[in-house]
Amino acid sequence: MATRGYERLLGRFARLTGRRRPWYRWPFLIATTSLAGLRINMRAGNLFDTETAPQPDAPTPSADFRTQRTADGSYNDLGKPWMGMANARFGRNAPIPETFGEQPPGLFEPNPRLISEKLLRRETFIPVPHLNLMVSAWLQFMVHDWVSHGENDRSLKHEFPVPPGDPWPGGKMSILKTLPDPRRPGDEGRPDAYTNVETHWWDGSQIYGSSLKRQHLVRRDPATNAPRADGKLWLENEHLPEQPEAKNPGQELAGVNGNWWIGLSVMHTLFAREHNAIVDRLRIDYPNADGEWLFQKARLVNSALMAKIHTTEWTPALMNSPEGRLAMRVNWWGVLGEEYTQSFGRFGSGELFSGIPGSPVDHHTAPYAMTEEFVAVYRMHSLIPDDFSFRRHGTDEEVMNAKFHEVMRSNVKNVYAKVPFDDVLYSIATSHPGALALHNYPGSLRRMSEFPSKMMDPDKAEVVQDLAATDILRDRERGVPRYCAFRRHLGMIVPKSFEELTDDPVWQKELKLVYGDVERVDLLVGTLAESKNKRNGTPPGFGFSDTAFRIFILLASRRLKSDRFFCEDFRPEVYTPAGFAWVRDNNFRSVLQRHAPSLAAHFGNVRNVFFPWSKGPLV
Amino acid sequence: MTRRIRIPGVVDLVRIDEPDVIAQVSREKRLDRDFVETGPFLNRYIARRVRQILQVDGTPLPSVAPRDYVHRAEKQAALEENLKQLLANGDPAPDHLDALAAYVKGVGGDATVGMAAQEAIGRLFVSDYRGTGKTWRAACIFDAAPRNFNPLRGIMWALTAAVWRARRTLARAVKDNPAGMHATGIAVHSLVRSLKAMRELWHEPGARDRLNADAAVARSLRAPEQVLRQWAAPAVTGLGEMRPGALTMLQLDAARTREPGTEIVFMSESWSRCPATLWVAALLRAVWTRAGGAPAAAASAPGAAPAAKAARAAGVAP
Numbered sequence: 001m002a003t004r005g006y007e008r009l010l011g012r013f014a015r016l017t018g019r020r021r022p023w024y025r026w027p028f029l030i031a032t033t034s035l036a037g038l039r040i041n042m043r044a045g046n047l048f049d050t051e052t053a054p055q056p057d058a059p060t061p062s063a064d065f066r067t068q069r070t071a072d073g074s075y076n077d078l079g080k081p082w083m084g085m086a087n088a089r090f091g092r093n094a095p096i097p098e099t100f101g102e103q104p105p106g107l108f109e110p111n112p113r114l115i116s117e118k119l120l121r122r123e124t125f126i127p128v129p130h131l132n133l134m135v136s137a138w139l140q141f142m143v144h145d146w147v148s149h150g151e152n153d154r155s156l157k158h159e160f161p162v163p164p165g166d167p168w169p170g171g172k173m174s175i176l177k178t179l180p181d182p183r184r185p186g187d188e189g190r191p192d193a194y195t196n197v198e199t200h201w202w203d204g205s206q207i208y209g210s211s212l213k214r215q216h217l218v219r220r221d222p223a224t225n226a227p228r229a230d231g232k233l234w235l236e237n238e239h240l241p242e243q244p245e246a247k248n249p250g251q252e253l254a255g256v257n258g259n260w261w262i263g264l265s266v267m268h269t270l271f272a273r274e275h276n277a278i279v280d281r282l283r284i285d286y287p288n289a290d291g292e293w294l295f296q297k298a299r300l301v302n303s304a305l306m307a308k309i310h311t312t313e314w315t316p317a318l319m320n321s322p323e324g325r326l327a328m329r330v331n332w333w334g335v336l337g338e339e340y341t342q343s344f345g346r347f348g349s350g351e352l353f354s355g356i357p358g359s360p361v362d363h364h365t366a367p368y369a370m371t372e373e374f375v376a377v378y379r380m381h382s383l384i385p386d387d388f389s390f391r392r393h394g395t396d397e398e399v400m401n402a403k404f405h406e407v408m409r410s411n412v413k414n415v416y417a418k419v420p421f422d423d424v425l426y427s428i429a430t431s432h433p434g435a436l437a438l439h440n441y442p443g444s445l446r447r448m449s450e451f452p453s454k455m456m457d458p459d460k461a462e463v464v465q466d467l468a469a470t471d472i473l474r475d476r477e478r479g480v481p482r483y484c485a486f487r488r489h490l491g492m493i494v495p496k497s498f499e500e501l502t503d504d505p506v507w508q509k510e511l512k513l514v515y516g517d518v519e520r521v522d523l524l525v526g527t528l529a530e531s532k533n534k535r536n537g538t539p540p541g542f543g544f545s546d547t548a549f550r551i552f553i554l555l556a557s558r559r560l561k562s563d564r565f566f567c568e569d570f571r572p573e574v575y576t577p578a579g580f581a582w583v584r585d586n587n588f589r590s591v592l593q594r595h596a597p598s599l600a601a602h603f604g605n606v607r608n609v610f611f612p613w614s615k616g617p618l619v
Numbered sequence: 620m621t622r623r624i625r626i627p628g629v630v631d632l633v634r635i636d637e638p639d640v641i642a643q644v645s646r647e648k649r650l651d652r653d654f655v656e657t658g659p660f661l662n663r664y665i666a667r668r669v670r671q672i673l674q675v676d677g678t679p680l681p682s683v684a685p686r687d688y689v690h691r692a693e694k695q696a697a698l699e700e701n702l703k704q705l706l707a708n709g710d711p712a713p714d715h716l717d718a719l720a721a722y723v724k725g726v727g728g729d730a731t732v733g734m735a736a737q738e739a740i741g742r743l744f745v746s747d748y749r750g751t752g753k754t755w756r757a758a759c760i761f762d763a764a765p766r767n768f769n770p771l772r773g774i775m776w777a778l779t780a781a782v783w784r785a786r787r788t789l790a791r792a793v794k795d796n797p798a799g800m801h802a803t804g805i806a807v808h809s810l811v812r813s814l815k816a817m818r819e820l821w822h823e824p825g826a827r828d829r830l831n832a833d834a835a836v837a838r839s840l841r842a843p844e845q846v847l848r849q850w851a852a853p854a855v856t857g858l859g860e861m862r863p864g865a866l867t868m869l870q871l872d873a874a875r876t877r878e879p880g881t882e883i884v885f886m887s888e889s890w891s892r893c894p895a896t897l898w899v900a901a902l903l904r905a906v907w908t909r910a911g912g913a914p915a916a917a918a919s920a921p922g923a924a925p926a927a928k929a930a931r932a933a934g935v936a937p
């Protein structure tokens with residue numbers, strides 16, 4: 001990849017300013033210019049390919065791949081059809097030699113359970129008052145689109161004793177190992193690589209699945225057991241149907257329905273309805289089109305709309321600063337802005353003036369793939385509350401309250417049995433997510449029944465797991481660098497002591513007790529600890545750490561910039577004029593208005609629908 | 620990233636650090652190591668300097684010998700075979716492992732490890748080779764001379780004949796063996812940089828408990844920072860139109876971060892491959908283990924993976 005002169009200048013500018021202080025501590029103009037430079041530097045220096053020879057074969061395409069997305073994500077890049085497809089390998093953001101998985105005994109040091117207990121355990125819920133709980137649901141909804149390491153081999157386990165005095169059952173912790181991809185001849189001298197069982201693209205695979213078999217299941221017409229002839233998704237009374245032959249009977253059906261809970265169910269339901277609404281719209285212009293064509297076009301449109309919502313609504317809600325909002329809007333509309341782009345179309349082909357959608361594809365320095373480091377910084381389980389209150393939207397009167405295990409997996413249907421969909425949505429939109437900070441990891445995820453289990457109550461389950469300890473171990477086994485090394489690879493200022501890691505003296509002591517040396521701090525713990533660091537930590541107004549943000553600015557752009565359907569093929573000829581206009585004219589607010597019109601008064605006055613909605617009753 | 624600096628009449632140089640592109644241009648027959656004085660001014664100057672410095676009695680060192688240079692390929696294969704044989708007989712550099720491992724653990728400085736590494740390498744060519752302060756200083760000057768663009772240092776070296784003396788010191792120590800001279804004067808610096816990296820790794824809190832020897836070697840191994848090639852004939856390539864005399868610099872150490880295998884670090888698939896590939900990797904592995912690091916993991920063959928993997932790939936997501 002050759003860089004242009006102005007890009008090199010911006011890159012140097014970012015390095016120069018970044019040496020003295022992080023970008024957000026500079027005035028607006030310098031800060032935004034630095035952000036542009038940071039992305040250029042990371043595109044050049046933080047994208048690493050793990051696909052070695054022989055590269056995977058792409059199967060025969062399942063759709064007209066020139067104008068439609070294939071079920072498994074192949075043929076997005078026509079030169080390398082395997083790129084980004086399901087079961088392609090995760091890439092890396094750290095140099096390949098630095099990504100060897102940790103081995104025992106160091107793998108278990110410090111003890112993941114000790115970290116879970118001493119540093120992560122939630123004592124009292126710390127909410128984020130300016131956001132609503134849809135933020136957490138949306139995040140997981142998106143993550144399920146992008147990444148999954150799939151199921152593990154139940155016979156291969158990491159086993160380590162829990163710290164003395166810990167009441168964990170059996171005195172030891174067993175965590176299933178992640179399965180590496182079979183080694184290839186070209187892997188000599190390289191660490192293990194892992195595959196993503198979902199497509200890497202922003203293609204709605206959490207709704208549509210990552211295989212033709214799954215896609216046909218979510219499109220099923222129960223009367224014929226074949227895909228619905230009208231191109232719509234299978235809904236029953238506007239709700240997701242139960243998955244046939246699910247391991248957990250009663251589990252709702254979706255393209256990806258693991259780690260299911262009520263918030264995720266709401267998002268899936270909304271966007272399954274949205275798919276069907278898009279089909280209805282397309283049928284007006286194309287009355288003779290068959291169901292397959294309508295389905296594929298609606299998928300294209302629905303996926304682009306979700307990408308737009310994530311870029312221009314969800315992320316700005318979490319990056320609630322002038323620089324953060326500008327950065328994300330520029331990604332979609334360019335510096336000329338939404339009004340200009342909507343009025344006059346694109347100005348030139350570059351991404352700067354009119355945004356990434358419609359600009360040429362560029363994979364920069366590595367073929368497109370989601371990365372292990374991206375997975376690692378998206379470990380945001382602290383966003384989940386332990387207690388849920390479901391209330392009527394008209395009166396704000398509580399109908400039921402529940403623990404997390406009562407709103408997860410197949411228990412979701414029990415919630416809908418007592419609380420109508422609109423009230424569930426209202427309740428979520430008027431509740432708050434947890435803050436990404438130490439001591440705010442939900443207790444219900446630190447002791448949860450292992451899937452599949454008939455008993456979702458952890459006190460009655462046969463096997464329980466501590467997701468906090470698992471999170472720590474996962475990053476280590478997959479070779480994600482620890483916090484200081486991670487920041488070093490991203491060209492960030494690296495703390496030399498616990499005092500430089502966090503301003504909170506209590507946290508400093510606790511971290512010192514567990515880790516001893518700041519260089520040993522795990523990535524997840526470091527990113528949570530920097531939430532209380534004014535000099536080099538979480539930027540003001542941000543819901544996540546600056547460390548995580550660096551990966552986001554790289555990959556939020558990359559998900560668009562590498563995808564043909566967001567670049568050269570983001571045009572009416574491919575999306576249809578009606579579909580293209582649908583993406584242009586809609587946002588999350590309009591989706592909510594369409595599918596939950598009775599709630600419109602509650603979100604009418606909020607600037608961003610991910611901010612808390614007005615509580616009823618409203619006049 | 621590929622960058623070309625081209626000022627007509629002054630310089631024409633392409634720098635490459637992308638593994639794929641490096642592998643591709645390595646196969647290009649028109650890109651060689653003849654270093655003929657042709658092309659723009661700076662290209663001629665660099666070519667002349669390489670030819671003048673990196674030679675013994677007019678014989679180019681193996682690292683700058685053209686592809687078809689007389690007996691080059693045979694000597695390369697013979698050295699490779701010798702080193703393989705040596706490894707088959709036991710540890711690489713058994714007399715120096717303790718010293719190198721001590722350095723990794725924090726004993727001694729740059730000169731100490733330089734001498735020890737130089738001696739370990741020198742013994743591959745001369746059984747009683749001794750790495751001394753004098754031979755190590757000579758290696759440092761000899762390595763820096765072809766890349767020197769500091770005029771003051773150039774003048775000083777010219778006045779004191781430092782480069783000439785360094786070459787003579789190194790050549791005498793290996794009995795005028797060009798391969799030995801390259802190894803003890805040039806290649807030794809990559810080994811020393813690798814050992815320095817290993818020392819840093821050793822002192823990284825917790826690292827030696829969580830990395831096995833294979834991982835430690837992969838993280839420590841350093842490739843030559845750059846190797847130079849010259850276009851011998853006109854060519855239209857993905858890099859652009861190349862004229863005879865244009866220089867191409869392969870930035871191997873930068874490429875290593877993307878492709879840490881031997882294909883880049885030692886250019887093992889190229890005609891110009893380093894014959895010491897196996898020996899260097901074995902030495903570093905032995906040093907790490909001798910220092911007390913975890914041994915290498917059992918080798919897994921290509922294709923090896925738990926059986927559940929295939930089943931998972933075929934299944935439907937839960």
